[in-house]
Amino acid sequence: MTQKLIIIGAGMATGRALEHLLDAGGGYDVTLFNGEPRGNYNRIMLSPVLSGEKTYEEIITHTAEWYEENGVNCRFGEKVVAIDRAAKAVTADNGDVLSYDKLLFGTGSNPFMIPLPGHDLNGVIAYRDLEDTERMMGLGEDNKCVVIGGGLLGLEAAAGMAARGVDVTVVHIMGHLMERQLDEAAGYLLRKALVDKNITVRCSANSKEILGENGHVKALLLDDGTELPCDLLVMAVGIRPNIALAQDAGLAVGKGIHVDDQMRTSDADVLAVGECVEHDGAIFGLVAPLYDQAKVVAKTLLGEDAAFVQKELSTKLKVTGCDLFSAGDFAEGETREDIVFRDPARGVYRRLVLENNQIIGAVMYGDTADSNWFFGLIRDKTDIADMRETLIFGPAFQGGAPSDPLSAVAALPRDAEICGCNGICKGKIEDAIAAGATDLGAVRATTKASGSCGTCTGLVEQVLAVTLGDDFVLPAVASVCGCTDMTHEDVRRMVKSQELKSMAAVWQECGWKTSCGCHVCRPALNFYLLADWPLEYQDDPQSRFINERKHANIQKDGTFSVVPRMWGGITTPDELRAIADAADKFAVPTVKVTGGQRIDLLGVKGEDLPAIWHDLNKAGMVSGHAYSKGLRTVKTCVGTDHCRFGTQDSTGLGINLEKTLWGSWTPHKLKLGVSGCPRNCAEATCKDIGVVCVDSGYQISIGGAAGMDVRETELLCQVASESEVIDVIKAVTQSYRENAKYLDRIYKWMSKVGLDWIEEQVMDLENRAKLVARFELSQTVYRKDPWAQHVAKAETYQPIANLSLEAAE
Amino acid sequence: MSNWIDIAALDDIPKRGARLVKTVHGCIAVFRTGTDEVFALDNACPHKNGPLAEGIVHSNSVTCPLHNWVISLETGSVQGPDEGQVATYPARVEGGRIFLDAAMLDQRAVA
Numbered sequence: 039m040t041q042k043l044i045i046i047g048a049g050m051a052t053g054r055a056l057e058h059l060l061d062a063g064g065g066y067d068v069t070l071f072n073g074e075p076r077g078n079y080n081r082i083m084l085s086p087v088l089s090g091e092k093t094y095e096e097i098i099t100h101t102a103e104w105y106e107e108n109g110v111n112c113r114f115g116e117k118v119v120a121i122d123r124a125a126k127a128v129t130a131d132n133g134d135v136l137s138y139d140k141l142l143f144g145t146g147s148n149p150f151m152i153p154l155p156g157h158d159l160n161g162v163i164a165y166r167d168l169e170d171t172e173r174m175m176g177l178g179e180d181n182k183c184v185v186i187g188g189g190l191l192g193l194e195a196a197a198g199m200a201a202r203g204v205d206v207t208v209v210h211i212m213g214h215l216m217e218r219q220l221d222e223a224a225g226y227l228l229r230k231a232l233v234d235k236n237i238t239v240r241c242s243a244n245s246k247e248i249l250g251e252n253g254h255v256k257a258l259l260l261d262d263g264t265e266l267p268c269d270l271l272v273m274a275v276g277i278r279p280n281i282a283l284a285q286d287a288g289l290a291v292g293k294g295i296h297v298d299d300q301m302r303t304s305d306a307d308v309l310a311v312g313e314c315v316e317h318d319g320a321i322f323g324l325v326a327p328l329y330d331q332a333k334v335v336a337k338t339l340l341g342e343d344a345a346f347v348q349k350e351l352s353t354k355l356k357v358t359g360c361d362l363f364s365a366g367d368f369a370e371g372e373t374r375e376d377i378v379f380r381d382p383a384r385g386v387y388r389r390l391v392l393e394n395n396q397i398i399g400a401v402m403y404g405d406t407a408d409s410n411w412f413f414g415l416i417r418d419k420t421d422i423a424d425m426r427e428t429l430i431f432g433p434a435f436q437g438g439a440p441s442d443p444l445s446a447v448a449a450l451p452r453d454a455e456i457c458g459c460n461g462i463c464k465g466k467i468e469d470a471i472a473a474g475a476t477d478l479g480a481v482r483a484t485t486k487a488s489g490s491c492g493t494c495t496g497l498v499e500q501v502l503a504v505t506l507g508d509d510f511v512l513p514a515v516a517s518v519c520g521c522t523d524m525t526h527e528d529v530r531r532m533v534k535s536q537e538l539k540s541m542a543a544v545w546q547e548c549g550w551k552t553s554c555g556c557h558v559c560r561p562a563l564n565f566y567l568l569a570d571w572p573l574e575y576q577d578d579p580q581s582r583f584i585n586e587r588k589h590a591n592i593q594k595d596g597t598f599s600v601v602p603r604m605w606g607g608i609t610t611p612d613e614l615r616a617i618a619d620a621a622d623k624f625a626v627p628t629v630k631v632t633g634g635q636r637i638d639l640l641g642v643k644g645e646d647l648p649a650i651w652h653d654l655n656k657a658g659m660v661s662g663h664a665y666s667k668g669l670r671t672v673k674t675c676v677g678t679d680h681c682r683f684g685t686q687d688s689t690g691l692g693i694n695l696e697k698t699l700w701g702s703w704t705p706h707k708l709k710l711g712v713s714g715c716p717r718n719c720a721e722a723t724c725k726d727i728g729v730v731c732v733d734s735g736y737q738i739s740i741g742g743a744a745g746m747d748v749r750e751t752e753l754l755c756q757v758a759s760e761s762e763v764i765d766v767i768k769a770v771t772q773s774y775r776e777n778a779k780y781l782d783r784i785y786k787w788m789s790k791v792g793l794d795w796i797e798e799q800v801m802d803l804e805n806r807a808k809l810v811a812r813f814e815l816s817q818t819v820y821r822k823d824p825w826a827q828h829v830a831k832a833e834t835y836q837p838i839a840n841l842s843l844e845a846a847e
Numbered sequence: 848m849s850n851w852i853d854i855a856a857l858d859d860i861p862k863r864g865a866r867l868v869k870t871v872h873g874c875i876a877v878f879r880t881g882t883d884e885v886f887a888l889d890n891a892c893p894h895k896n897g898p899l900a901e902g903i904v905h906s907n908s909v910t911c912p913l914h915n916w917v918i919s920l921e922t923g924s925v926q927g928p929d930e931g932q933v934a935t936y937p938a939r940v941e942g943g944r945i946f947l948d949a950a951m952l953d954q955r956a957v958a
Binding site: 213221222368369370371372373552553554555556557560561579580581582583584587588592594595596644834837838839840841842 | 852854855859860861862863864866867868869870871874877880881882883884895896897898901902903904905906907910912913915917919920921922947949952
């Protein structure tokens with residue numbers, strides 16, 4: 039007698055299983071249930087349907103006629119609501135009870151909806167089936183859509199709608215797109231490609247609430263307060279195996295329905311296949327293993343031997359219009375080595391991870407033509423020792439030439455600005471070279487490039503090298519660190535001219551040789567990005583030294599020192615009492631007055647920091663930034679208030695300056711002094727910037743030091759009013775942070791660019807006003823008390839777990 | 848015998864960051880790399896006991912905040928010209944949670 043097989047779910051896995059079963063002659067009377075009112079279509083082709091490259095009809099794999107011809111009894115649009123395994127029968131949602139000899143689960147997976155407030159509003163959908171696709175296709179050109187989820191599915195949805203002219207914003211919680219398949223560099227390139235397609239991308243964005251109007255979605259609210267208006271909101275944050283029915287039927291389930299190598303569940307007469315299964319701890323979302331499972335389940339149903347084996351998988355990903363590939367394991371490791379190839383001109387990125395002379399992982403972006411070859415090497419565990427030198431160039435280049443370190447400069451367009459001081463672009467330098475300027479001096483003389491502050495010298499030389507080839511020998515210069523061949527100046531120039539606004543962008547466009555920099559280059563890059571793009575660039579705390587990350591100075595025993603700000607060196611009895619109380623409460627072993635006229639509480643435990651800040655905040659005090667590469671203190675004398683020699687209100691000016699400059703990040707620490715008369719009690723002439731008040735006004739001098747080097751300041755200018763003092767100092771500070779190398783104090787920067795050049799910058803009134811405006815702009819972001827901000831995340835200063843109690847039990 | 852215990856969520860540690868776990872025998876630093884691997888090491892640099900959890904994490908290394916010694920998170924060995932060794936403990940991530948091997952942590956007392 040023919041046995042009865044009931045299949046739940048008409049998806050790609052059960053479709054393929056049916057084909058195998060019928061090819062082998064069948065032997066079953068098959069009934070097929072499907073919740074969707076249709077048979078099997080190729081779900082992974084929904085994206086081309088969305089973008090308009092294909093129609094739905096073209097992606098149908100099994101038509102109604104096919105099922106009929108093959109004698110499959112279809113119950114489309116009907117669900118199975120219960121299973122009685124003892125009686126071997128299923129109940130349909132219309133009440134029909136059907137008995138089976140074998141039951142096959144192909145229930146697939148459900149899209150995961152984040153339970154944000156408002157997720158049940160009309161117009162909030164997943165991206166899973168034809169209905170969802172049609173909703174997206176129904177949006178007109180004037181509509182806005184927000185997609186939550188920067189994984190493959192979300193980006194496919196976004197790219198498809200953007201192709202139809204919809205205004206799309208992708209909101210992704212992680213720092214870069216497709217973080218599971220791609221590393222940061224590839225994620226950066228992908229983001230760039232999407233932005234070029236007019237898709238707005240917001241990474242590190244936390245969704246807070248979906249806002250609605252009359253029951254329909256209106257906007258997505260992020261936790262930073264941003265509202266993103268939308269007519270449709272697509273949640274594409276992942277899928278979960280659909281196991282509810284199997285669970286109700288008492289089958290063993292974990293993340294998915296447990297199956298053995300023969301695709302049998304914990305009940306031998308019930309089988310499962312596809313996205314709903316869990317095999318040996320793994321669940322499956324790609325189509326290749328699903329088809330392998332379909333083959334095995336058909337054999338099991340036919341009583342033949344077969345076993346499902348998990349294989350190494352590669353993913354060649356096709357976000358509409360972008361080529362991506364990732365395979366294997368691309369994490370870094372002690373015994374692992376990286377080979378990274380970046381071609382900024384073509385937007386190509388390749389990374390191979392090697393271990394024991396084998397490739398164990400690969401990520402590629404932009405050019406994936408060789409991905410199959412690399413995947414073969416991973417799968418076959420090929421020994422690559424012999425071709426290591428040229429491996430990264432792929433099969434065609436075995437024995438080819440190594441990459442050109444100058445390619446980043448070669449790739450710059452002719453209108454890329456090389457010399458910011460004089461507005462000289464690459465094309466002008468090339469023209470000068472063509473006209474006979476074959477060395478730096480000649481280029482300088484004919485174009486003025488690198489003739490002013492000189493920070494672009496390295497880049498000009500590289501343009502010479504690229505243009506003249508072997509005729510020009512690059513002088514050896516110190517690079518930022520081992521991660522790059524570029525100098526600080528080169529990197530700064532690239533950050534400005536190429537508008538690089540993230541770490542990943544710098545690593546890619548400047549051809550970084552490591553995946554994520556090191557402790558030397560990251561703090562420098564973080565500063566350059568902050569300085570040049572104060573509004574766009576988000577500080578990266580992990581690229582800061584611990585003092586700046588924890589807003590306190592680390593001491594030799596791992597404790598910290600805390601310095602509250604005392605504006606201009608002035609304090610009050612109340613503040614002193616609060617400091618004394620805090621010192622008592624937190625058992626501060628040492629209280630010391632610093633060289634900059636502030637009070638230092640030494641020996642505070644790291645986990646007590648937020649609490650002591652809280653107390654000091656409550657007494658009206660804020661962080662003294664005694665730890666920062668930024669403004670530290672403005673030291674003052676008492677000036678006209680009390681001193682019989684004082685010529686101006688030096689204390690008041692000091693307070694004003696400190697309130698103007700506080701919170702600013704600079705290449706190195708910045709210390710100021712204001713003395714009320716030439717007796718110079720505030721020692722202003724050995725500060726980075728010093729002001730000495732005289733009868734006729736204020737002498738501003740810069741470039742002093744009293745550290746590793748002891749130097750006297752040099753006079754920059756004399757001005758008549760306090761407001762001019764403040765403007766000049768803002769302008770000097772801004773010029774310093776726009777041009778100096780990270781960790782150069784002002785005197786080092788000054789010896790490189792010359793006092794005359796700095797004077798030109800700040801004494802030209804038009805230029806001074808521009809510098810002041812840029813300084814004020816960045817201060818709108820940074821003039822904030824970090825203590826108050828960090829008290830809110832006090833728990834991150836605590837140990838993440840305490841096992842000492844557990845062990846004691 | 849291993850005894851994996853759930854310490855915290857992976858997201859409780861920032862990428863390229865670290866947090867401490869208190870134990871009866873002192874603090875363990877748990878690191879999360881840029882590629883979401885986790886490593887557990889004694890929180891003391893072999894040079895002058897610098898708190899490694901406060902260092903800058905890059906690739907699979909951490910730079911001690913006191914004197915810039917670079918330590919491999921995988922092996923605990925000091926990189927470059929310096930020499931030294933930091934004890935490491937098994938750590939893994941599963942389902943977005945971090946697990947440490949308590950049995951190995953307990954052995955610290957004996958060692």
